[in-house]
Amino acid sequence: MIILGIDPGLANTGWGVVEVINQRYRPVSFGVITTKTDMALPDRIHSIATECGRIASEYKIHAVSMEEVFFTKNISSALSVAKVIGAICHEMRALSFPVTMFSPPQIKTAVTGIGTADKNQVQQMVKILLGLSAVPKPDHAADALADCITYAVFNSTNSRLGR
Numbered sequence: 001m002i003i004l005g006i007d008p009g010l011a012n013t014g015w016g017v018v019e020v021i022n023q024r025y026r027p028v029s030f031g032v033i034t035t036k037t038d039m040a041l042p043d044r045i046h047s048i049a050t051e052c053g054r055i056a057s058e059y060k061i062h063a064v065s066m067e068e069v070f071f072t073k074n075i076s077s078a079l080s081v082a083k084v085i086g087a088i089c090h091e092m093r094a095l096s097f098p099v100t101m102f103s104p105p106q107i108k109t110a111v112t113g114i115g116t117a118d119k120n121q122v123q124q125m126v127k128i129l130l131g132l133s134a135v136p137k138p139d140h141a142a143d144a145l146a147d148c149i150t151y152a153v154f155n156s157t158n159s160r161l162g163r
Helices: 041-058 075-094 104-112 119-129 139-160
Strands: 002-007 012-021 024-034 063-067 099-102
Touching: 002 041, 002 139, 012 041, 012 139, 024 041, 024 139, 041 075, 063 075, 063 139, 075 099, 099 104, 099 139, 104 119, 104 139, 119 139
Parallel strands: 002 063, 063 099
Antiparallel strands: 002 012, 012 024
16 A cells, blocks of 8 residues: 655645555655745645645555644644645545545554654654654655554554454
8 A cells, every 4th residue: 555644734745655565664755845935825725736646646646644734823824734735635535545634643643652742753753664764854754754654553453443
């Protein structure tokens, strides 16, 4: 199974592709989609969604795993991220790719075993689980790879439970 993980953001959207074979992870590729602040908001959102669709098609993925919007003190940035998530979901469904959303605590638990793990702990586990020589950079790409691992963990658990 080939999974596309997405860490959504308006300025930077991280993406990662991981192949899972017999509960072993093989990193395929990762990176960040960047948009410029001088672009109109609809153009930025469209650009991100279109690029995610291109990546999904290029790597012949089977599923998309994405982090849910996390509300912090800055409601306007959360709204922008929610718009990006909506556009990506629309693009992935238009291409017939299933999308699964995970909350930050679900991702932390799946990757580290601790729902309150900090960013560094998650990134170090991504490095270890994927057999990488260094933590993936930039951070958004590492977060997207964590999304892939989360999907694989939940998928494996659900399969064992007959779901």
